Amino acid sequence: xxxxxxxxxxxxxxxxxxxxxxxxxxxxxxxxxxxxxxxxxxxxxxxxxxxxxxxxxxxxxxxxxxxxxxxxxxxxxxxxxxxxxxxxxxxxxxxxxxxxxxxxxxxxxxxxxxxxxxxxxxxxxxxxxxxxxxxxxxxxxxxxxxxxxxxxxxxxxxxxxxxxxxxxxxxxxxxxxxxxxxxxxxxxxxxxxxxxxxxxxxxxxxxxxxxxxxxxxxxxxxxxxxxxx
Amino acid sequence: xxxxxxxxxxxxxxxxxxxxxxxxxxxxxxxxxxxxxxxxxxxxxxxxxxxxxxxxxxxxxxxxxxxxxxxxxxxxxxxxxxxxxxxxxxxxxxxxxxxxxxxxxxxxxxxxxxxxxxxxxxxxxxxxxxxxxxxxxxxxxxxxxxxxxxxxxxxxxxxxxxxxxxxxxxxxxxxxxxxxxxxxxxxxxxxxxxxxxxxxxxxxxxxxxxxxxxxxxxxxxxxxxxxxx
DNA sequence: TGAGGCGGCGATGTATACAAAATCGGCCAG
DNA sequence: CTGGCCGATTTTGTATACATCGCCGCCTCA
Numbered sequence: 001x002x003x004x005x006x007x008x009x010x011x012x013x014x015x016x017x018x019x020x021x022x023x024x025x026x027x028x029x030x031x032x033x034x035x036x037x038x039x040x041x042x043x044x045x046x047x048x049x050x051x052x053x054x055x056x057x058x059x060x061x062x063x064x065x066x067x068x069x070x071x072x073x074x075x076x077x078x079x080x081x082x083x084x085x086x087x088x089x090x091x092x093x094x095x096x097x098x099x100x101x102x103x104x105x106x107x108x109x110x111x112x113x114x115x116x117x118x119x120x121x122x123x124x125x126x127x128x129x130x131x132x133x134x135x136x137x138x139x140x141x142x143x144x145x146x147x148x149x150x151x152x153x154x155x156x157x158x159x160x161x162x163x164x165x166x167x168x169x170x171x172x173x174x175x176x177x178x179x180x181x182x183x184x185x186x187x188x189x190x191x192x193x194x195x196x197x198x199x200x201x202x203x204x205x206x207x208x209x210x211x212x213x214x215x216x217x218x219x220x221x222x223x224x225x226x227x228x229x
Numbered sequence: 230x231x232x233x234x235x236x237x238x239x240x241x242x243x244x245x246x247x248x249x250x251x252x253x254x255x256x257x258x259x260x261x262x263x264x265x266x267x268x269x270x271x272x273x274x275x276x277x278x279x280x281x282x283x284x285x286x287x288x289x290x291x292x293x294x295x296x297x298x299x300x301x302x303x304x305x306x307x308x309x310x311x312x313x314x315x316x317x318x319x320x321x322x323x324x325x326x327x328x329x330x331x332x333x334x335x336x337x338x339x340x341x342x343x344x345x346x347x348x349x350x351x352x353x354x355x356x357x358x359x360x361x362x363x364x365x366x367x368x369x370x371x372x373x374x375x376x377x378x379x380x381x382x383x384x385x386x387x388x389x390x391x392x393x394x395x396x397x398x399x400x401x402x403x404x405x406x407x408x409x410x411x412x413x414x415x416x417x418x419x420x421x422x423x424x425x426x427x428x429x430x431x432x433x434x435x436x437x438x439x440x441x442x443x444x445x446x447x448x449x450x451x452x453x454x455x456x457x458x
Numbered sequence: 459t460g461a462g463g464c465g466g467c468g469a470t471g472t473a474t475a476c477a478a479a480a481t482c483g484g485c486c487a488g
Numbered sequence: 489c490t491g492g493c494c495g496a497t498t499t500t501g502t503a504t505a506c507a508t509c510g511c512c513g514c515c516t517c518a
Contacts, residue, residue: 002501028470038503040269043470047273051280053371060511062469078319079368086311139308139379142282143372150368231471257500267473272500289481291499 004041007031008048015054015065016153022067026055052149068154070206076150077199083144084195085188091134092179092187099134100180103127107176110169114162120169127172131179158202171197233270236260237277244283244294245382251296255284281378297383299435305379306428312373313424314417320363321408321416328363329409332356336405339398343391349398356401360408387431400426 011031014020026049032042046063049055056066106123114120128148132141160168171194178186240260243249255278261271275292278284287293335352343349357377361370389397400423407415 004501027468029468039470040502040504044272044276044501047276048280051277075366076368078315078366079372082311082315082369083372086307090307137304137307139305139376140311143308143312143375146372146375147368233471256498258498268500269472269474273471 002041003037004044007035007037007041008045010035011045011049012052012054012149015049016149016156018153018156020065022065024065025061026063026065052146054149054153068150068157070203072150073154073202073206074199076147076154077195077202080144080147080151081192081195083140083147085191087131087135087137087140087144088175088179088187088191089184090137090140091131092182092184094136095130095134095179095182097180097182099130100176103130104173104176104180107169107173110173111166114165114169117165120165124168124172127176134179154202158205160201164201168194168198231270232266233273236264236266236270237274239264240274240278241281241283241378244278245378245385247382247385249294251294253294254290255292255294281375283378283382297379297386299432301379302383302431302435303428305376305383306424306431309373309376309380310421310424312369312376314420316360316364316366316369316373317404317408317416317420318413319366319369320360321411321413323365324359324363324408324411326409326411328359329405332359333402333405333409336398336402339402343394343398346394349394353397353401356405363408383431387434389430393430397423397427 011020011026020026026046028039028042028046031046032039035042046055050057050063054066055063058064103123103126107127110120110123132144135141171190174190175187175194178190240249240255249255255275257268257271257275260275261268264271275284279286279292283295284292285295332352332355336356339349339352361373364370400419403419404416404423407419
């Protein structure tokens with residue numbers, strides 16, 4: 001594997017996993033010595049992180065790990081609403097029923113999964129992947145992919161408890177049911193409901209201060225509004 | 230300005246302006262000699278182009294300029310529907326009426342602009358920028374920005390005729406009216422209508438073969454579905 | 459004592475040399 | 489004649505040396 005890929009994955013994992021906290025300076029030389037590769041692949045890795053929105057240039061301090069604020073979380077879910085609702089609706093129209101029937105089965109047995117957070121999240125990831133594929137809307141999916149990075153980062157903070165996980169499983173099941181049934185409207189609305197509840201839960205956890213320390217380290221990030229050209 | 234920026238802008242402009250046709254190989258050495266900078270900034274520029282979706286790695290031929298197919302155009306508008314509808318709705322809720330009243334005025338006088346395509350597109354760009362800002366939804370806007378690159382590229386092909394431009398001005402006016410009035414529903418639906426008609430016009434031009442030669446050069450591009458990690 | 463400028467220092471940006479990988483062409487064998 | 493393998497060549501990937509830019513601290517002068 002290429003060194004730049006390894007550097008990218010390592011840094012990305014550290015940022016998403018809150019080992020590199022928001023505000024940490026990402027100096028090229030420092031990272032290159034730490035990760036044992038030269039500056040060239042590090043530069044490429046850092047470019048990709050900036051493109052992902054996981055790092056951002058800061059006035060005088062060079063490149064720093066970007067922060068997340070309560071406001072950011074709300075804004076993120078706003079975008080997610082728009083994209084996932086549409087994706088779910090399209091999937092309901094265009095899906096292969098067999099694929100989603102299988103996922104439906106798995107979800108019905110999901111209560112057995114809830115003790116294994118990893119297995120459950122993996123199932124959700126497969127549902128997302130199936131929905132993405134079924135939507136046949138690559139540009140929507142590409143936009144969503146950019147968002148999911150940040151969502152994972154938030155999820156690692158929020159640490160859904162078991163009861164939330166159980167509720168989420170039910171919500172997901174309704175979405176999959178709708179897709180299997182080819183019910184576009186229901187798929188969209190069920191997705192809306194799911195995201196609404198998910199956001200509520202996340203915000204509640206945030207405001208309860210369960211991870212106030214980490215948000216405190218986060219500067220409200222400035223999502224770049226200016227065009228690339 | 231940085232050499233990598235110049236290289237990026239130059240290449241981007243050439244691709245969007247159809248000077249570098251789809252399928253053209255973007256060799257690092259070739260471009261570095263042509264643009265008069267070393268390979269390092271060229272590599273950075275090419276990375277950004279790939280991130281933009283304007284270039285893509287091809288099996289054995291290295292990096293090539295990505296193509297656009299009729300299918301791509303439809304998919305692109307599908308994503309645009311989801312994003313712009315939501316942005317317009319949010320803008321209608323959160324806008325500063327004064328800003329959009331001014332744009333409303335300008336649009337009403339737009340019939341005088343229609344002979345100057347550049348001035349008209351500039352006005353549309355300012356409307357987009359105002360809507361983006363008013364939506365207060367940076368992640369949605371960021372996703373839209375990625376799409377707009379491709380839209381410009383398509384627009385340079387389709388070359389709206391004067392009558393389409395006049396119709397579009399009317400559609401834009403309705404959207405701005407809705408935003409000024411704070412009518413969320415109307416803003417969303419008017420946007421939907423506008424994008425629908427815009428797509429119809431583009432597809433009609435494409436199928437009429439007005440730029441079949443350029444689409445022919447385009448391989449239906451594969452928007453990367455696989456995750457970055 | 460404060461403000462401004464000057465110099466050094468550390469950072470990023472660029473060029474280039476070197477290494478590795480992958481493809482294409484040709485050649486040989488079946 | 490066809491298929492596969494091997495090697496030459498081109499291309500990308502990496503390391504490193506060099507240039508340039510901006511910040512910070514100190515010193516000097518008003």
